[in-house]
Amino acid sequence: MDHMAEIRDFLKKLLSSRGDRQPFTDTSSFFLSGRLGSVDAVELVVFLEEQFEIDFSETGFDQSQIDSIEAITSLLQSEKVG
């Protein structure tokens, strides 16, 4: 499974666990739109740390970095994951 698909799958499960079964695209906003919140961000951070070994304590963290699949992909690219 490629990175995008993994992230998409994780976010689909996360949204679903919050009762949100609305569709989303790669540019859909999750946090700024209010679909997901701070603790959901934490779950996503842990997922990215574990799956892609990103260390946010080094890079700094801003919710906008993980606000959409597109944003996450560019974050992974900037960290040169994969």
Place this chain on the structure above:
Amino acid sequence: MSVAAPVTPEQFVSQDGGRLANFRLIPRIDTYPRVVAFAQTAAGKIVLLALFGLGLAYSRGQTWWALTLWLVLTTFLPDRRRMLVTIGTLFFTIPVFFLGFTHRQLYIVVLLGSVLVLGATLFWSAAHWPRSWYGRRPVFFFLSGFAVLILFASSIPETTRYYHLVWDFTAILSLYIWFIAYSLLDRKAPDCDPFGLQLGTYLPFWGSTNTPLPKGAAYLRRIEARDAGQLAVTQLKGLKLLVWSILISLFAHLFAQCVHGYLRIPTFAQALSLSVSRTPLPWYTCWASLIAGFFEIIMDFSVWGHRFVACCRMAGFNALRNTYRPLSSRTVAEFFNRFYYYYKELLVDVFFYPTFLRYFKRNGKLRLVAAIFAAACFGNAFYHFVRDLGFIQKLGLVRALVGYQVFVFYCVALATAISISRLRHRGPTPTGFIRGKLWPSFSVGVFYCLLDIFGSTERNYPLTEHFRFLAHLFNVNL
């Protein structure tokens, strides 16, 4: 600490379904294509602004005309919106424009200018030396420095020449610390705004408390309307929210008249005072006071929060609501998020994430609990302690700290409850209206109602008196 359920109204429609859930007291005009199209025309904008101005005249009192005038500018000059926000914020912040120069006004303006210069210096230093000791953790150093300033101020004898100067500077800086903190958090962003635009978010002209509404410049950049269509929808949402704020304020007025006038139920403060003087009201009246006070706080927060966010939306920024259906929360953590969203966001951004991302990475549960305590306990206590500087000046640092015991207990209890709420193993979510919605929401409401007994930062009574009141609610007299 979480948005366990979505915050946007649209999602509730999709989740709950049914006619009742879809019923709207205020029609969803922002989804009507004809209304949105009309709101994009010059005539539509004028009508929207006129209606909004009328609403402000009712709800904001004297400053409504100046605020409306500024909203006219941000509406018709969208390319200059961020700059206008900064100018408007400075215009509304510096009262000499309205009141004329007096020595006292000039003195405050000079102190205010010093605070803003300090903010600019901190921002510039963090941006230019990102690898330095300070540049790595500027918010931590800034808040620690502010704590040291309070220590210094409280150590100066009242007879000293500089006593009032130091305290006045500290008081004005205390108004801005969380705004400066957001600027410092924004310094690493590739599209970080210059300090001039950051300034527009410092007690912005649409209104704010010490808590930045809605967050800092980074958030404003991302929620700004990009075209005429987005602006129309955002402004229609703003108008709706202002109407909602007015309706809640009218209801709150009727509620207070009915409860405290017709039913003669005392306020919580009165009930607590009678308990302290050993002439307590009957336990059921104390419950009534507590519950009425709980509802009044929620309505009060909704009224001003909706008004600020409505003005922010009218200026072209599609901010989320500050308070969104807190009584429908199914967990303690969810209520905290829904009741005062931007305060929760502040605690999360400044205390939760830094702790979570740095410490106890190998132990998931400990990591989460530590971060929750850093935000809901330490951050919450720190925020209120430095906000209420008057107590420190009046009582002295030690007595102010000792008197703070009640609110510290509140913070510990809140953080513990949120931690349990987040860590508790959950089986399948109960279904049905009573088990799935009513009972969880009722339990959460009762918890926060009881917690409110300890929610005072006034330092009037010791912790034991608050526990005495709590026991009396269950007809146990200590």
